[in-house]
Amino acid sequence: MSFQTVTLTMLDGFLLNIQLFVVTLVLALPLGLVVSFGTMSRFRPLSWLMRLYVYIMRSTPLMLQLAVVYYLPGILNPGHILPRMTAACLAFVLNYAAYFSEIFRGGIQGVPAGQREAGQVLGMTRRQIFLRITLLQVIKRIVPPMGNEVITLVKDTSLSNFIMVGEIIKLAKDFGNKGMIWPLFYAGAFFLVFNGVVTLALSRIEKKLDYFRV
Known part of the structure; x- marks a missing residue:
């Protein structure tokens, strides 16, 4: 099998990794904010x-959560199984929202x-205090730890192959079963490049948010 064929095949698989990454961020970030308000209620x-x-999401393995989300609907209602990619997205969103x-x-x-308290003295509403005083400082504070989780998410997308989602690691293992080991190492290059892009983007965000020190 040619290098070009392997590259195109693995690129198709990595698009699923990127899709899972984007869906998780788009849904888990707002859900995580809602959950944080709930924990402070x-x-x-x-x-x-x-x-x-x-506690449950942070204390149990993500692979176990993937298995529960994928298999539990079929156990509770035989014949009704979530699509693999849908189950992966749901498990990742629930897991990362907790973090x-x-x-x-x-x-x-x-x-x-x-x-x-100073905002209250000035007659600001709770909403104004949160948006004008608290939110800007919160964003500045959370970018570094959030960045670490985002980088971890890039790598964790490969865990979706546990429920046979056809992402890049699964495809690399399929090539390995055919006696081709190098695609496994080649898959690492995809993650290195994508994580490099993500790291660069996070660095630029941190610099743009350097409007004050906290």
Whole structure:
């Protein structure tokens, strides 16, 4: 099999990795923010429920979560199985929303309470205080830890092959079963390049957000 054929095949697989990466970020970031508000809620049952969700997601392997999301619907309702890619996206969103929520919570709670109190003294509403005082500082604080999670997400997309999603690592292993080992190493090059692009983008975001020091 030619190098060009292998490259085109693996590129098709890596597009699934990119798709999973994008869907996870687009959905897990806002969900994580909602969950963080839930964990900080003064309504104890909601706070306990959200904290339990975060604990379960962070304390169990992502591969186990993938298996549960993919196989459980068929067990509960025989004959109804989620498409593999849909199950992978759902599992990744639920998993990463839990991690993102803790980053959001830390960023929000890290803003000095005195600044919020000063906003109240000036007659600002809670919404104005959050948008004009808290949010900008939260974004500045969470970019570095969020960046680490984003880079980890790039690599974690390969775990979707556990439920036989045809991403690049699965395709590389398929080539390996045919006696071609080098595609496994070649797959690493795709991740190195993509992570390089992501790292560069995160660095530029950090520089643009350097409007004040916290």
